[in-house]
Amino acid sequence: MSDRHELLARETIFILDKGTIDQATVRTVHGDGREHVISEPVWSDRDSIAVLPYDAETRTVLLVRQMRTAIFLRDKGMILEACAGGIEASDGSVEEACRREAAEELGVTLGTLEQVAQVFINPSQMVEKANLFLASYQSGQQHPEDRQQDEDEDIEVVEVSVDDLKNWLGQGTIRCPRLLMLSQFLLSRISATSEM
Template structure:
């Protein structure tokens, strides 16, 4: 009787994106002696990757417990707030976001700062690319604001935040995103004071955008 070898896409054979070894993430971590990774299970590997990790955790009182956590790995990203200090404006993007639509947002249309995944680029190169694709603006000097884990309880993503001045002449394209990737983005130029007020009344409800606008209130438009 012959045994059947089960090969798992994303583990020992390529998944739809050509990836293998997706169950290896975290197995070699040694930075925290109170955490010992025991097993990593690949749950799903669609566009992004969902894993279940089993690890032993030593508590402050010395007790060891066995824990399990699911992590969603979508890669790291970058975001930027272009601002025109002379005219008192900022450039934002409006687009449909299904996750917020299914979780109570009236129409799923979010007003937010341009952002995107790094893919294989450095953060500055990635956000320049996204600004051109989404907003149609060519950015000059970038200010690095901070790097933030946006949802550390379950999502591995670290987002790199930037701000950059722009002038009307820097709006070199139409923006709108990449149609082949399903993007349908409207470019919105707003007075900064209005954008800031939109946080208070809920018209801006995106975390990265709130953070960048609050930073700009302290460091740019103060």
């Protein structure tokens, strides 16, 4: 017998620029008759994309680095991340959102897109689903002057080799969860292709 879940209450307790924080109360009745109620805050925001552009010819990828307050508070530094952002109401599709974010943050036009996963980045506290993509791009064709960053953004574009990415993965030094997943997928794809 399977578990049954029932939403007992959901109340918005805080309104943010990017979504709301809701207090949600859910009752679970387990198949064996046990029952419990959980009430906790949940951040409700729009879904997002993350993309790792890869140039197969130069064996490079494009990453971003920017000030993140939470990371600064914890480690007094910055981390490298995959290009990512929210899906806007004006985006006609998830793929369109991916191309828009790449143009805005990286100043690059993406080639072929491949969606590799749709994941919950923080399943205990966020309803957001992140759509993860690999994409082709051409190294040297970035146009940072054409980027349209939000006024509170100061994004640095970083081009690194796939070998660097592989080393970071092996050393366990990738700190962005989206970049970690996309790096693993890209490197497994490269490995599978080279073995054929």
